[in-house]
Amino acid sequence: MDAVGAARLAGLVGDLGAERGPRYAALAARLRLLVADGRLPVGARLPAERELAPALGLSRDTVTSAYRRLRDDGWALARQGAGTWTALPAGPVRAGWVPGPVGEGVLDLAHAAPAAPPQVPAAYAAALDELPRLLPGHGYHPGGLPGLRARIAERYARRGLPTTPEQVLVTSGALHGLSACLDVLLRRGQRVVVEDPGYPNALDALAAGGARPARVPVALGDGDGAVAALSAAARATGAPLAYLVPDAQNPTGLTLDAAQRRRLAAGLQGAGTLALVDETFAELALDGEPPPPLAAALAPGRSVSVGTLSKAVWGGLRVGWLRADPPLVHRLAAALARRELSGPVVEQLAACHLLDGLDAVLAERRPALRASRAALVAALGEHLPSWEVPVPSGGLFLWCRLPAPTSSALVAAAARRGLHLAAGPRFGAGHAFEDRLRLPYTHPAPVLRRAVADLAAAAADVAPQDGPAPAAYVV
CATH class of the missing domain: 1.10.10.10 (Winged helix-like DNA-binding domain superfamily/Winged helix DNA-binding domain)
Structure with a gap:
């Protein structure tokens, strides 16, 4: 204990x-x-x-x-x-950064997890139709189904990163792959360059592996500053690994453009630092075309990419992947085999069909997210004008600045009104980011408008007098 x-x-x-x-x-x-x-x-x-x-x-x-x-x-x-x-009380409450059951009448705004698109049932039906051809075999596919690995490789090639199926390893979601990478690439006590704030589950995985994070502040709208600071931290610490989210960084929403990715790649290579690139939100560019993968600017063998269908499609589809050079893929496959012998076949078959139709899924998902994002920004401007609300060009959430360091108190007050929120400090260390709150726009616009009205009431409970509105409110 x-x-x-x-x-x-x-x-x-x-x-x-x-x-x-x-x-x-x-x-x-x-x-x-x-x-x-x-x-x-x-x-x-x-x-x-x-x-x-x-x-x-x-x-x-x-x-x-x-x-x-x-x-x-x-x-x-x-x-x-x-x-x-x-301890944990009896009931639906769960501890940790995992979406769990919430009480009746409670809205989960702590996790950015969109509902499944209509293509998911059809993909599972097609998977069940295809399953009989695989039943004569033993059912174990440690690297993933060959057809799925080929489709993932093709998707990378279309995004500007030539990839072979031998460079792809299927996982049970992004976090599963991330944990395997840390097992293989890190020794306890080694430094890892990380963005600050960052993704809670990744930070927890680093802590569990005994890593020593070198935290680098990042902010939406300052990609150049982030690139310079990340490169400098890699040089100064000699960190063998940098965990990075260059697409709609969680939680700030920062997306590095192509030129910034090239400069960051040069900085990491000069420091001898391998890039562990989380591409969870890479397919969710909402304004303009997404930049090429960061790995495309890195030399062979200097990166591992972590991907998943959980945000682009649905979190219930536990299919992710790693992309690396074949020798490292073999090492990662051995590490994954120690965790589980093989992933589930039906889900991988469904993922094949969903990847075949992913462009159609995204063609529906992106406009819906844009509409929800606009509704959330407008509602915050109406009900909470003293909050600063930078608007990211992609991803699933806003990283709001509060007029006072009241994030944890606001979370407690909102819970009494049926809103489940994540306190800003959950994305950092200690009680940093008490003046921040991450809000996802994964719910429909009418739900978000009602939620913001309740959130404003909770904010009034915590700090009845709002300060003046910021000079520039970005919409």
Whole structure:
């Protein structure tokens, strides 16, 4: 059982000044949030009340009362002489950065996961029709179905990166492939260049692998600055690996253009840093044509690309892939085989049909996302004019700047109104990004307009007086 030190927990809790009600209730609410979104692991032993109280600047009675509320609500357990440790209450709540069941009447705005397009049922029906021809075999395809690997390779070639099927390895989603890459490419204690803020599950995977992140600030609208800073960090740290999201970066939405990708590739190669490129949102350019893959600007053997159908098509289709040079593909295949012998056949057959018709899927998905994005931006401008809302050219979310560092308090207030949100600090370290909130535009426009009205009410609960509107509101 891991113990959480008082200083570290105080850093995660952050400022409680925006929370309403008694201090003990505010502290209990913040600790619940930390467990629910995975920043505080289930089963972690909490510091003693006498240690946490001075770290937070609270009385010992306040901390004791907060722990008691956590125990009463099922978020903590205690045993005489053993201390207090985090737990999960009974019911649909899940800890960690994973979409799970939500209560009736609750809208999930924490995760950017679009609904399935109408082509998915037809793809599964076609897969079942095709399945009999494979049934005489043993059913194991460790590298993925040959037809699926060929289609993925063809898709890369169409995007400007010539690829053979031998350079493709099918995985059970992007995170599955990312974890295998970290197993093969990293040793515990090595540095990894990462964007800050970043994708929570990737940051968790890096931490689980013992990586030491070299965090590089990135922002929408400053691709040149991001390229220079990422290249400088690679040189300064000697990091063997950089985890990058050059297409609609999660959560900022930053997309590097072709020239920026070439400069970043040169910087990484000069530092001897291999690029681990997450292309989860590469097919979701909403304004203009997507730039070529970052790997196209890198020398052979200097990149691994991670792809998936979870955002372009549907999260329930657990099919992803890795693209690398064949020798590295063989090493990655061995690492994946230690996790699972082979992926499911029916899903891969369905993925073949969906890749054959992916352009048609995207032709419907992109206009719908543009409409939802416009509706969300307009609703925020109407109801929350003091928020800064930069608009990305692709992806599934906005990275909003709040007028005050109240993100965690806002998440707690919104939950009482039926909105499930992700606090800004979940995308960074400690309580950084308390002035940020990521909002997906994966729901229909009418749903988003109602959600923003509720969000504005929650924001009023946290900070009744909005500040002045920003000078430029980008639409």
